[in-house]
Amino acid sequence: MRKLVLVFCVFAISNVWAKSPLTPEVMWQMGRVGEFVVSPAGVVYGLTNYDVEANSGTTDLWLNDLKSGQPVRVAENAGSPAWHGGKLYFLRDGQIWCDGQKLTDIEGGVEYFGIAPKGDKIFYVQRVMVDAKGSAEQYDGLEKSKALIYDDLMVRHWNRWSDGTHLHIFVGDFDGTDIANVKDIMEGEPWDTPMEPYFDAAEIAWNNAGTILAYTCKKLTGRQYAVSTDSDIYLYDVRSGETDNLTRGMVGYDKYPVWSPDDKMLAFRSMARAGNEADKERLMVWDFSAEKFSDLTADFDYPASNVVWDGNKELLFLAPHLGTVKLCRADLKGRVKIVAEGDFDITAFSASGKNIVASLTRQDQAAELYIYDGQFKQLTHVNDRIFDELAMGKIERRMVRTSDGKEMLTWVTYPPDFDPTKKYPALLYCEGGPQSVMSQGWSYRWNYQLMAAQGYIVVAPCRRGTIGFGQAWTDQISGDYSGQNIADYLAAIDQVAAEPYVDETRLGCVGASYGGYSVFYLAGVHQGRFKAFISHCGIFDFESMYGETEELFFVNNDYGGAYWDTENEVAMRSYAHSPNRLVKNWDTPILIITGARDYRIPYTQSIEAHTAARLLGVDSRLVVFEDEAHQVFKPQNNLVWNAEFFGWLERYL
Numbered sequence: 001m002r003k004l005v006l007v008f009c010v011f012a013i014s015n016v017w018a019k020s021p022l023t024p025e026v027m028w029q030m031g032r033v034g035e036f037v038v039s040p041a042g043v044v045y046g047l048t049n050y051d052v053e054a055n056s057g058t059t060d061l062w063l064n065d066l067k068s069g070q071p072v073r074v075a076e077n078a079g080s081p082a083w084h085g086g087k088l089y090f091l092r093d094g095q096i097w098c099d100g101q102k103l104t105d106i107e108g109g110v111e112y113f114g115i116a117p118k119g120d121k122i123f124y125v126q127r128v129m130v131d132a133k134g135s136a137e138q139y140d141g142l143e144k145s146k147a148l149i150y151d152d153l154m155v156r157h158w159n160r161w162s163d164g165t166h167l168h169i170f171v172g173d174f175d176g177t178d179i180a181n182v183k184d185i186m187e188g189e190p191w192d193t194p195m196e197p198y199f200d201a202a203e204i205a206w207n208n209a210g211t212i213l214a215y216t217c218k219k220l221t222g223r224q225y226a227v228s229t230d231s232d233i234y235l236y237d238v239r240s241g242e243t244d245n246l247t248r249g250m251v252g253y254d255k256y257p258v259w260s261p262d263d264k265m266l267a268f269r270s271m272a273r274a275g276n277e278a279d280k281e282r283l284m285v286w287d288f289s290a291e292k293f294s295d296l297t298a299d300f301d302y303p304a305s306n307v308v309w310d311g312n313k314e315l316l317f318l319a320p321h322l323g324t325v326k327l328c329r330a331d332l333k334g335r336v337k338i339v340a341e342g343d344f345d346i347t348a349f350s351a352s353g354k355n356i357v358a359s360l361t362r363q364d365q366a367a368e369l370y371i372y373d374g375q376f377k378q379l380t381h382v383n384d385r386i387f388d389e390l391a392m393g394k395i396e397r398r399m400v401r402t403s404d405g406k407e408m409l410t411w412v413t414y415p416p417d418f419d420p421t422k423k424y425p426a427l428l429y430c431e432g433g434p435q436s437v438m439s440q441g442w443s444y445r446w447n448y449q450l451m452a453a454q455g456y457i458v459v460a461p462c463r464r465g466t467i468g469f470g471q472a473w474t475d476q477i478s479g480d481y482s483g484q485n486i487a488d489y490l491a492a493i494d495q496v497a498a499e500p501y502v503d504e505t506r507l508g509c510v511g512a513s514y515g516g517y518s519v520f521y522l523a524g525v526h527q528g529r530f531k532a533f534i535s536h537c538g539i540f541d542f543e544s545m546y547g548e549t550e551e552l553f554f555v556n557n558d559y560g561g562a563y564w565d566t567e568n569e570v571a572m573r574s575y576a577h578s579p580n581r582l583v584k585n586w587d588t589p590i591l592i593i594t595g596a597r598d599y600r601i602p603y604t605q606s607i608e609a610h611t612a613a614r615l616l617g618v619d620s621r622l623v624v625f626e627d628e629a630h631q632v633f634k635p636q637n638n639l640v641w642n643a644e645f646f647g648w649l650e651r652y653l
Helices: 002-017 221-228 448-453 471-475 484-497 514-525 541-547 552-559 570-574 579-585 604-615 634-652
Strands: 031-041 042-051 057-066 071-075 079-085 087-092 095-098 112-115 121-129 165-174 179-184 203-206 212-217 231-237 243-245 254-259 266-271 282-287 292-295 305-309 315-321 324-330 337-340 347-353 353-364 365-370 374-378 396-403 407-413 423-431 457-461 502-512 532-535 589-594 620-625
Touching: 031 079, 031 347, 031 365, 042 079, 057 079, 057 087, 071 087, 079 112, 079 315, 087 112, 112 203, 112 579, 121 203, 121 315, 165 212, 203 254, 203 502, 212 254, 221 552, 231 254, 254 305, 266 305, 282 315, 292 457, 305 347, 315 337, 324 514, 396 484, 407 448, 407 484, 423 448, 423 514, 448 457, 484 502, 484 514, 502 514, 502 634, 514 532, 514 579, 514 589, 532 634, 541 570, 541 604, 552 570, 589 604, 589 634, 604 620, 620 634
Parallel strands: 324 347, 423 457, 423 502, 502 532, 532 589, 589 620
Antiparallel strands: 031 042, 042 057, 057 071, 079 087, 087 095, 112 121, 121 165, 165 179, 203 212, 212 231, 231 243, 254 266, 266 282, 282 292, 305 315, 315 324, 324 337, 347 353, 353 365, 365 374, 396 407, 407 457
């Protein structure tokens, strides 16, 4: 605790003299704006505050008047806000509440809920046992046994072992207070809605008449589930009790149904290619009268998300585009235009009537809510007090010429007190994904400003595989992990390292997930560029990764196939360039971090890398968080993570 108290005191005292640098401890003082909904009464949003000593956070709901901008707390320890009939509904302790009154007492609690627009129906999502995998349930008198028994694949997913339970949708009559005639519309079905591992409630939507519930599900099991991305949009008819698969025959992900105001059309996001989770998300519309699908983004080479109808003839959506996430509009003829952009990311938006409220972030500002009326006006000011006292570094858009003659956007973040007459160490940041957005997002885990505040110039290239530069740029990385994107990394760090204010003898390389793989691979081919490496949850051994991970469609798409498929040239090239094949070249200190509950890139990958480094005489440090998965979320774990991260850089750079 002494270190935390010291940092807080310095932060407080510095208000008198000068702005302070960003620190991990200060980040945990920030409130985090979460999910939000808009109504004529204003916007209700979740605000999470953390207690480092308690090692936990609490989320309250706040109401912000759209005219005055004044916030009022309306519910403590609550989430999942929803407006209906002028009343605020929310979840607390797994039960549905309304305006401070508890409405349900459902055994086991519920995960999500949704009230039909007319108010006469409701759905809620609850975890139910479908097919017990535990030995205690299968063998009488052996209730203390802890075995899990499987006959097929998907034995675990993301951060949990498959125990035979699944999230199911329950539909019932609703009068504003009581729920009656409840039915599990997926009874006995061994799959989840919303889908794991993200369990996004936006995958379920009532039509406006309250007669049909659209939901997303991947109704596959075992091997088929593991190797496929074939989810579909299902339509459950409340009156008949029948379910229809709207997107049968569409082989990629189909998700996030959104009804038009007149219920004559249903919009959703769809990927055309099977087994590719990073295919372009098309904005599709199904016309019930014409019985046909339309792709509204066929001529727009960027993926759509957060789709909202604006009347019956146009839709609003978000799209990553050339380094930021923008608000876009499409009409039913497929004409798309960008209607709001700037040096920020729009991470989510919600609309009610003419009111559009959006969550905006920048690399130097955490999420706040803004109201849009042709331009964005800040609505919430949760962290203004903190950011007003922080010194932030300059963010530079730099274009880097790649080895194949392309122009690559690279974000460069400078220390707050940057002086071009001095020399600074620099960090190459390797993005995860590998297909993900590199833009103006704010992160509480991998934060460029936090790294820069410790005195480093941070170089973050939008290398091949990143999203927002056209689908061909995104696709290129699949089957070529060791190729062009690695050259992209080196082109970026080499260009910045050539600047007179960079000390090229003090370069570091850091990254997580695919970025962790990138670190492991670069450690074998960097030719002396770097003096320190940090890999978080990285892939080290492609063969063992193939057998240990859960969503096999990912490695099939990105490696090219299985390691035993010796006639597959793409797969064989991938396995031949696995980082473990180059470990004999490792000669630079490396910090390796993982979570014991990470089943996407299992923690054993990090253990393998650490073992190899130590046996080769390379200085290596292994940090394993026993109660974390692919990311580090708990406050005290996060502070340890940062202490290890910056301690390693301080030691070697």
